[in-house]
Amino acid sequence: xxxxxxxxxxxxxxxxxxxxQVLRSVTAGMPAKSVTAIIGPSGCGKSTLLRCLxxxxxxxxxxxVEGSIHMDGHDIQGRDVDPVHLRRLVGMVFQRPxxxxxxxxxxxxxxxxxxxxxxxxxxxxxxxxxxxAALWDEVKDRLRxxxxxxxxxxxxxxxxxxxxxxxxxxxxxxxxTSALDPIATAKVEDLIHELKxxxxxxxxxxxxxxxxxxxxxxxxxxxxxxxxxxxxxxxxTNPREARTEDYVTGKFG
Amino acid sequence: MTQLARRHAVNAAMTLLTGLAVVxxxxxxxxxxxxxxxxGASGLSWSFFTNLPTPVGEPGxxxxxxxxxxxYLVGLACLVGLPLGVGAGVFLAERGDGxxxxxxxxxxxxxxxVPSIVVGIVAYGLVVVPMKRFSALAGGVALGLLMVxxxxxxxxxxxxxxxxxxxxxxxxxxxxxxxxxLRVVLRTALGGVITAVLLAVARAAxxxxxxxxxxxxxxxxxxxxxxPTASLTVQIYNYAISPYEDWHQKAWTAAxxxxxxxxxxxxxxxFLTRSGLTREQR
Numbered sequence: 001x002x003x004x005x006x007x008x009x010x011x012x013x014x015x016x017x018x019x020x021q022v023l024r025s026v027t028a029g030m031p032a033k034s035v036t037a038i039i040g041p042s043g044c045g046k047s048t049l050l051r052c053l054x055x056x057x058x059x060x061x062x063x064x065v066e067g068s069i070h071m072d073g074h075d076i077q078g079r080d081v082d083p084v085h086l087r088r089l090v091g092m093v094f095q096r097p098x099x100x101x102x103x104x105x106x107x108x109x110x111x112x113x114x115x116x117x118x119x120x121x122x123x124x125x126x127x128x129x130x131x132x133a134a135l136w137d138e139v140k141d142r143l144r145x146x147x148x149x150x151x152x153x154x155x156x157x158x159x160x161x162x163x164x165x166x167x168x169x170x171x172x173x174x175x176x177t178s179a180l181d182p183i184a185t186a187k188v189e190d191l192i193h194e195l196k197x198x199x200x201x202x203x204x205x206x207x208x209x210x211x212x213x214x215x216x217x218x219x220x221x222x223x224x225x226x227x228x229x230x231x232x233x234x235x236x237t238n239p240r241e242a243r244t245e246d247y248v249t250g251k252f253g
Numbered sequence: 254m255t256q257l258a259r260r261h262a263v264n265a266a267m268t269l270l271t272g273l274a275v276v277x278x279x280x281x282x283x284x285x286x287x288x289x290x291x292x293g294a295s296g297l298s299w300s301f302f303t304n305l306p307t308p309v310g311e312p313g314x315x316x317x318x319x320x321x322x323x324x325y326l327v328g329l330a331c332l333v334g335l336p337l338g339v340g341a342g343v344f345l346a347e348r349g350d351g352x353x354x355x356x357x358x359x360x361x362x363x364x365x366x367v368p369s370i371v372v373g374i375v376a377y378g379l380v381v382v383p384m385k386r387f388s389a390l391a392g393g394v395a396l397g398l399l400m401v402x403x404x405x406x407x408x409x410x411x412x413x414x415x416x417x418x419x420x421x422x423x424x425x426x427x428x429x430x431x432x433x434x435l436r437v438v439l440r441t442a443l444g445g446v447i448t449a450v451l452l453a454v455a456r457a458a459x460x461x462x463x464x465x466x467x468x469x470x471x472x473x474x475x476x477x478x479x480x481p482t483a484s485l486t487v488q489i490y491n492y493a494i495s496p497y498e499d500w501h502q503k504a505w506t507a508a509x510x511x512x513x514x515x516x517x518x519x520x521x522x523x524f525l526t527r528s529g530l531t532r533e534q535r
Contacts, residue, residue: 054425056421056424056425059424061350082341082427084427084429086427086429087424087427088426088427089427091425092421092422092425094418094425096418098416098418098421098422099422100419100421100422100423100437100440100441101419101441102440102441111423111428111437112426112427113427114424114430115423115428115432115436115437116427116428130454161512162396162422162426163425163426166426166427170473180476193256
């Protein structure tokens with residue numbers, strides 16, 4: 001893997017829910033226009049780490065963060081940073097597809113544009129996003145149909161299109177395929193390959209094969225601690241840490 | 254076997270008793286419907302809906318102004334009650350977990366138990382006294398205030414049913430909290446909220462007490478918010494307590510019209526609930 005400049009760099013990041021500490025001084029960089037996978041057993045803090053990157057973590061009651069996160073050299077937790085603006089730059093796709101149930105397919109994709117008052121040719125932008133999300137051919141004849149009429153896999157790609165519409169630079173994906181069948185999963189994984197030429201992607205996954213398939217870099221979290229981060233190939237074939245090896249070879253987790 | 258037989262007998266007796274209780278409970282309702290329809294239906298005619306009331310004995314009198322007045326008052330009540338009630342409900346659901354929220358929730362609960370005539374007195378003090386006259390506005394404020402507590406609590410319940418994942422989806426798109434609450438969350442709960450609004454409107458349309466000393470009554474058409482206004486309920490009241498047979502007849506017919514109006518609102522609300530406008534969200 002060629003060394004790319006880090007889009008995001010996390011330093012000494014600790015996160016809490018009230019008194020419970022879920023992340024312990026995590027330090028990692030996420031290279032621009034590549035895919036970073038975060039793996040680890042349930043409850044190890046993967047999702048929390050992801051949610052710190054677009055400051056969704058702070059929405060939980062009693063949530064608190066220590067340490068720093070820089071994006072393109074800017075401290076995203078700085079006082080001058082509006083989390084609402086940050087989230088337009090850092091899009092997110094969730095574990096379960098969550099299209100807006102009252103809106104049509106078209107309106108779901110354009111929701112971020114409309115509700116943020118972004119002007120321009122929404123139709124062109126929606127078509128472009130649906131194409132990018134590899135959904136266009138399946139929905140082009142029924143853009144006015146309700147979003148919930150789509151299948152689960154289609155809904156998830158719709159959510160990806162929706163996230164792309166506000167033109168983010170980073171895309172966070174929180175176990176985006178855990179609610180999907182293998183065929184839909186394969187489609188989303190292909191999509192991730194396509195998208196990394198334009199976006200910096202951070203994906204949380206339970207599935208180690210998935211991490212191996214889609215990511216350039218892998219971070220292994222265990223009990224809130226970053227055990228190891230490195231090129232995916234190295235993590236899976238020649239990890240430095242014994243715990244990483246035990247996890248990726250299925251000895252625990 | 255005898256014990257089983259006894260149990261069956263007790264079971265049958267209890268089923269019969271509870272069934273009987275239902276019948277007894279339904280009797281007043283059936284009686285009410287039958288009385289109103291049988292006594293009121295004969296007075297129904299087109300002119301009854303369009304004409305102004307006439308003095309005793311003069312034929313052709315109607316309740317046009319009262320019917321319109323009720324719609325007018327309910328419209329004003331919605332202007333007052335909807336933003337307050339729905340707004341408070343959204344606030345309680347989205348931001349009401351703190352002390353202030355509990356306080357508001359408690360207040361709404363207490364207010365929903367306040368007799369409607371007391372709300373009428375409040376509107377009297379708030380609007381009639383400063384304006385030095387009875388007015389449609391005062392009646393609208395009274396009915397509007399009456400709608401607020403139940404509307405707030407129902408809206409809160411409905412908005413809380415909206416899955417948190419939709420809030421997150423919206424916030425993650427960089428949509429501000431207030432827009433998320435109104436344009437995504439409330440929008441999702443809207444079917445249920447409309448039903449709640451219709452039920453609140455139906456309840457307001459049937460109120461008499463808070464109108465007696467706010468909107469008062471009017472023998473003529475009125476479209477001015479600062480003038481007294483007729484309403485179906487107050488008109489029924491006035492006709493019913495009069496000593497004239499002719500007016501008693503009109504009271505029954507007006508009551509039938511009111512019953513149909515309120516019934517239609519309730520049925521519409523029912524229909525909307527069923528037809529999937531409030532379809533359950535994942």
